[in-house]
Amino acid sequence: MDLKGKRSLRSIFIRYILYFILGTALLLFLDMMTFSLMLNSKIVLPANYFEQKIESSRDTILKADIVTKDMIPEGCSYGVYNESGKMLYGNFNSKASQNAWNTIQGNQNSSGRNHYYKVFHRDKQTCIVEYSLTAQFSHPLLRKYFMNPELFIGILFICLFIGEVLLLSARFGRYFSKEMKILMKATEQIKKQNLDFQPEHSDIREIEEVINSLNQMKSALKDSLEKQWNMEKSRKNQISALAHDIKTPLTIIKGNAELIKETCQDAEQVKYNDYILKSADEIQHYLKMLIDMIKSEDTLVLRPVRIETKVFFQKLVDQEKALASEKNLELINEQDKIPEFFYGDEELLYRAIMNVITNAVEYSPKKGKLLFKVQGTEKSLKFLIADSGNGFSKEELEFATEQFYRGDKSRNSKNHYGIGLSIAKSFIKLHQGEIELSNSTKMGGAQVVLKIPLDARI
Known part of the structure; x- marks a missing residue:
């Protein structure tokens, strides 16, 4: 069969790789669009949201006699220190309090691990507010019990990516398995010695080449077996014909020998005549077995x-x-x-x-x-x-x-x-x-x- 229009395995692999690349790019785009929609609908707060909120409260924090929790944006921690670095009040724990003071004394505004600080110098006091520069859910319960949106979007992308890989693998596997079954059907028919079938054709060039080779082998094997069967049939016919031809002269020999036995009086001649009759019976028995065997093989x-x-x-x-x-x-x-x-x-x-x-x-x-x-x-x-x-x-x-x-x-x-x-x-x-x-x-x-x-x- 003409192989024009058939796809090679190479082109099929390239096509699925392109599908994979385009699918991954689409997932990235959808991931980014989802995050953008969450930002626009205020479900997610931008990464610098708390920093802006803190800046908007600067004057209030600097002028207030006592910095209270309601002056600090929700989700942030703070502490008010005296000149010697002792925390006077706030909601820092002892470790966070010491870490925040040491960071500020080192002229840094971050202690790593996404902890950033804003410093407000009050009259003989220093107020330090800790915040994070990551996107956050706007709802307090989501912020408390759920992962941050950036991690959520990342995990969502990984899950969709795995789904894409599994989907493309399953689709390619089904397609390739379907084409391979065509090849397996052809080999199974040859195995069963059914040489009159017409093989199906594959869309894959390499598999089609194998099917064409199997088809040629099937035709050659069929010709060879038919030739062998014809020779075997001819041999059996010749043996059967020969066996029947032998029966005629054998019957004549046996009949004459029996006639001689009835009429002859010479004891020595009778003895040799008995040998002839016995041998004729043996030949007759042999011919019967030979004919029965040929018939049994045919039917x-x-x-x-x-x-x-x-x-x-x-x-x-x-x-x-x-x-x-x-x-x-x-x-x-x-x-x-x-x-x-x-x-x-x-x-x-x-x-x-x-x-x-x-x-x-x-x-x-x-x-x-x-x-x-x-x-x-x-x-x-x-x-x-x-x-x-x-x-x-x-x-x-x-x-x-x-x-x-x-x-x-x-x-x-x-x-x-x-x-x-x-x-x-x-x-x-x-x-x-x-x-x-x-x-x-x-x-x-x-x-x-x-x-x-x-x-x-x-």
């Missing part, structure tokens, strides 16, 4: 239902007994803390577990032992199958669940084609579960654990 759909655990376990045990009867195996069937029910595709789970049980029976020696245990935990349900055979080799522990893998042990088996564990793994993965291979210390042979979660209905 496999998970249909979870509520499964009664004990009923399902008993169904598996009954089939296990039938399989194990030929080898006269000792069956050990156990249940441990199993839930009353669980959710899953009963048919697929049954096929997965029976594939593992069939392998376990096959690799168990005659009159050996076979352990089948179902165990419940807080979050999962486990189906454990262990035999008393030779166990897995190191290589088999790594590759036994791969399709068509056949380890050394498999080569000695006429009925094993490296498919059973692969099918079991795929069915369990559909249930968001996992398969674990190990060697059983208890039984001495191979051990397979099929585990499915209980915390979701899949």
Whole structure:
């Protein structure tokens, strides 16, 4: 997509900085206007108000026999001293009285901390009036219990400034988060392997560039996956066609071999003919498994239902007994803390577990032992199958669940084609579960654990 008209992150940051500067300037202006209005409406007295009031009372203070409190502006303190510096009367406390006299004797009119003094030299007496040069509220109660107006205006500005920062930050955060969500939606769709969506577009140039890159990657990935899917479909079709083509000559071979068996009287020839029939049955069994596997991959759909655990376990045990009867195996069937029910595709789970049980029976020696245990935990349900055979080799522990893998042990088996564990793994993965291979210390042979979660209905 054309990036013209898109804003860069740099321009967006500059815009918000300008907003911040203009907002701060506006706050300063409003602060000053508020203070000015308070002065004009006489809510606040100017900083030199008390100084002017004191000056206006100068003649009264100088001519009066005794300086009284009503001659002094409200909010000011005073003291009348003799020539030796002793305070004769006034409303200074002892510390303030001494501080005021020492300041005047030092030819100063301020003792710091906003304390200023006016001096009136009377007949053998000195009157000192203390005042402040800060704006004050005109109302006495406000002056007594509230902060001075200058501090109030300063705190008001700080509060408004913090509010401005928070407001601009929240607005920028919402704007940027909205644009980032567009990017996250695109990545989420790709993660879900939904490659047919059209991504939304961002107003920010840098994010739009990333979206364009993701769009190109999506298209390339879609083309690659479609090519892979088509190749996989073609491979399955070829295998399926080949399997069906083999069935025709195999049927002819098997039919002729059975005809020879019925008509031939030569014992040696009958013996070799039996080998042909047995091998033909094996090939036929293999082709059936191969065709079933291809069909299951194409049409496999998970249909979870509520499964009664004990009923399902008993169904598996009954089939296990039938399989194990030929080898006269000792069956050990156990249940441990199993839930009353669980959710899953009963048919697929049954096929997965029976594939593992069939392998376990096959690799168990005659009159050996076979352990089948179902165990419940807080979050999962486990189906454990262990035999008393030779166990897995190191290589088999790594590759036994791969399709068509056949380890050394498999080569000695006429009925094993490296498919059973692969099918079991795929069915369990559909249930968001996992398969674990190990060697059983208890039984001495191979051990397979099929585990499915209980915390979701899949």
